[in-house]
Amino acid sequence: MFDAHCHLQDERFDACRDAVVAAALTAGVSGVCCCGSSVSDWQKVRRLSAERGVRSVELRAVPRVLHATPALHTTAAALRTPLSTFRILPAFGVHPWYAGNLPANWLAQLEELLVQYPAAPVGEIGLDGVRDNPPRDLQRQVLQAQLELAVRLHRPVVCHGARAWGEWLETLRPFVPHLPGFVAHAFGGSEEILREIVSMGGFVSFAGNVCNPAAKRVRAAAAATPAERLLIETDAPDLLPGVRASAVQWFSGSAVDDLASRVPHPALPIPQELNHPGNLPLVANAVAKLRRAATEEIASVTEANARRVYGVQDIEGN
Ligand SMILES: [Zn+2]
Numbered sequence: 001m002f003d004a005h006c007h008l009q010d011e012r013f014d015a016c017r018d019a020v021v022a023a024a025l026t027a028g029v030s031g032v033c034c035c036g037s038s039v040s041d042w043q044k045v046r047r048l049s050a051e052r053g054v055r056s057v058e059l060r061a062v063p064r065v066l067h068a069t070p071a072l073h074t075t076a077a078a079l080r081t082p083l084s085t086f087r088i089l090p091a092f093g094v095h096p097w098y099a100g101n102l103p104a105n106w107l108a109q110l111e112e113l114l115v116q117y118p119a120a121p122v123g124e125i126g127l128d129g130v131r132d133n134p135p136r137d138l139q140r141q142v143l144q145a146q147l148e149l150a151v152r153l154h155r156p157v158v159c160h161g162a163r164a165w166g167e168w169l170e171t172l173r174p175f176v177p178h179l180p181g182f183v184a185h186a187f188g189g190s191e192e193i194l195r196e197i198v199s200m201g202g203f204v205s206f207a208g209n210v211c212n213p214a215a216k217r218v219r220a221a222a223a224a225t226p227a228e229r230l231l232i233e234t235d236a237p238d239l240l241p242g243v244r245a246s247a248v249q250w251f252s253g254s255a256v257d258d259l260a261s262r263v264p265h266p267a268l269p270i271p272q273e274l275n276h277p278g279n280l281p282l283v284a285n286a287v288a289k290l291r292r293a294a295t296e297e298i299a300s301v302t303e304a305n306a307r308r309v310y311g312v313q314d315i316e317g318n
Pocket of ligand 1: 005006007035124235
């Protein structure tokens with residue numbers, strides 16, 4: 001499985017990053033797209049990908065939970081991937097929340113990094129309708145500048161559009177014919193927006209909120225997205241599957257969906273309130289259920305799609 005969007009650089013992972021990587025491998029997740037969010041975390045993303053993106057990870061210290069649970073059995077195909085390899089594909093961009101107070105040379109810094117990392121997508125970029133600040137005009141300017149750069153360097157873009165999907169799509173539209181690909185991450189837009197994204201050749205990525213039965217629009221979109229455009233992600237450390245339930249409820253099996261009871265509490269020092277790529281099977285399971293497909297099929301289709309949109313051929317091996 002491939003986690004199409006997360007933030008392993010987040011400081012909440014600083015004390016447990018090795019455990020997070022081990023839990024991901026144990027769950028059958030062999031790679032992630034690790035998205036930067038502002039100038040301040042790009043170097044950390046770069047460092048993580050340099051340290052772990054090309055290096056095998058020893059699994060000897062991982063507790064024997066591999067064959068312990070039904071949820072993991074359902075991802076048997078994913079587990080057949082070489083377990084010792086974990087790939088971090090770095091992405092660099094300015095998240096709309098951080099579009100204010102950027103240093104004058106931020107775009108030049110971004111270009112320099114992207115040139116150094118020819119495989120890196122541009123992300124996380126986009127528009128946000130959840131917060132008023134920074135103002136939407138400023139968010140749009142920063143988004144447009146990054147889209148221009150992505151076109152110039154021929155990179156796919158990984159986009160945030162929470163509660164601003166329509167406006168995001170209108171901003172993106174003129175760039176699409178010139179971009180090699182685009183991803184709508186943690187998609188939660190309408191059926192109409194979904195249709196447009198698909199008709200424009202975009203990929204649609206679903207996160208942990210798809211596990212929540214109350215998230216009707218997200219779940220309808222996950223069921224309706226054509227298989228060849230479907231991605232799954234964790235957006236870790238945020239968007240813990242079943243966002244309305246606490247982590248404790250989830251792991252004790254009393255949450256909104258029975259999926260929770262099928263995921264082991266990893267005997268690893270990852271704080272329960274943190275989402276991590278090892279939870280990706282929950283997302284795969286929920287999407288599979290909504291589409292009446294096998295989890296194994298969703299795991300492999302979404303991994304193949306991630307390879308296509310990100311242009312990564314060797315997620316499973318070095
Ligand atoms: Zn994100």
